[in-house]
Amino acid sequence: MTAWDALRAALESLRANPLRSALTMLGIVIGVAAVIAMVAVGAGARDQVLRQIASLGTNLILVGQGSIVRGGVKLGAGTASSLTEDDALAVLSETPSVVVTAPSVRWGLQIVAGNQNWGTILFGITPDYMDAREWTVALGRGLSDEDVAQATKVVVLGQTVVRNLFGGGDPIGEQVRVFSTPLTVVGVLAEKGQNTQGQDQDDVIFVPLSTAKRNIPGMAKSNPRFIHSMAVKMRDGADMADAQAQIRDLLRQRHRLIPGQDDDFWMRDLSEVSATRDESSRALSFLLAAVAAVSLLVGGIGIMNIMLVSVTERTREIGLRLAIGARRRDILVQFLIESITLSLIGAAVGVALGIGTAVAVAALAGWPTLIRIDSIVLAVAVSGLVGVFFGLYPARRAAGLNPIEALRHE
């Protein structure tokens, strides 16, 4: 008996009881659909998080101005104006694993173009900042060292700002005004979307650090070298904890803090965020695997059950096949192919249903979904194995029948 004959016989037998075959497949259908849909949702969420984390910049430590303590009262973050451009230079030169330090100041303000205006956040930066935070320019150019050195009146706009001021039109070369300073738009940033906290990262404008300090009233009031924060980028593979300790020691020393005194700055390591996300997505994957395993197990038991019924029902057929020359192996293969066919058709329906569900979830609930080929391959392969594993016992039972008794079976 060729495999093709066995497949034909299997399809024939499944067609004979369409409702029963469909119900038997249901366990596998639901199992496979659940795996594919849930992996799609999980992968979509994970992919979104990874992209958000990547958009913050990897290998990055943020250092910001801390609070000053006055008479036991802690004022809010940024109240100390101790962090300076010189700190940034010192961190770069004295910490071996640091490749870039990018000082910045930030200021919330109103930006005006023609008769439009928009409230946004201005960052006064050096070109290194774009590199450290992994910003790229979609249109025009970014800020240059020359812009910083000469405090040129230029600005790079985030996508949200462009949308609100120019309705999506090309703003390059246009004039905008912040406070009463006219700035020329030289570039537009590539879109970054929301960050992990759901904030719009594209609602920003970048100007040279020196331009910000010179033109924003009150910005450089006490110390012309002050900055709000700096992004510190490590080389790949650097030990983040080690680097943080070195930077902390250096800054404490530079700020003349005595032991026991609180830091007058804060530090944040973005790799912590990604580690937490990794952990939770691992837990999610484990949960998915458990759900898949249980539903495929239940589906497999359903298949075994119905195959045992089928063997009993078709005892005479088996007796006849043995009498006219089927070897035991032929009977075994026939029933095994039948159970595999059952589970694989179930898997195929499950794949379709799973993809449909993922697409529907994306469309209706607005969740990002990512249909993963490997989840489909895995689900189908496991279904095939389920068919073999749970079909083997009924098939062996069929192949082991005594032909004389089988022919006499009523």
Add this chain to the structure above:
Amino acid sequence: MASDSPAPEPLIAVEHLTRRYRMGPQTVHALDDVTVTIRRGEFVAVMGPSGSGKSTLMNLLGCLDRPDSGQYRLDGQEVAGLSSDALAAVRNRSIGFVFQSFNLLPRQTALDNVMLPMVYAGVSRAQRVERALAALDSVGLWERARHRPTQLSGGQQQRVAIARALVNDPLLLLADEPTGALDTATSLEIIGLFQRLNRRGITIVLVTHEPEVARFAARVLQFRDGRLIDDLRQEPEVAA
């Protein structure tokens, strides 16, 4: 029975064939030291009441069962010691079975049913159809090839089963109460078909408990209590 000199190998040579079953504490001799030979072209009826051993002999001759002792040579080949797979091949190529209850697969057409033995003989699909149609033609059912068993009468179903038995050109046709489920007129029709096939040269062993059926065979083997008690040659009646 014109036997040529010097005695050619008989188709079936059974010597001291014994088959025992354990029934609780007792041992039942279903077949007890049976010796018989059947030549090519014979039409033999095996007679006896139930429990006489005729079905056991049938199962042994059909290679569905193995004897506890004794020899069975089919066409010169000792089959008693063959492996299960080798016995399957013997059943497939050398023996055609006809059963009382036809044993057709209900959801397949007459043609598919007749093709079934060739599935296990490794015959190509195109050849299967051709040979199955020829076999159906030889039992007069060529035009019913696409019918399912439920659309056929009992006599027609049995003729499909006979076509299935013939399709691999067996040496031997083994029929177990082939008319047991049929009315008298249809039974005569089937017996007539057996006689025509026999005249064409095929060897037939037919198990029955009905003397009216045995009349049509040229030789009657009578069994009782597992023993062969009579071996009678007769002038057969002609059914059709």
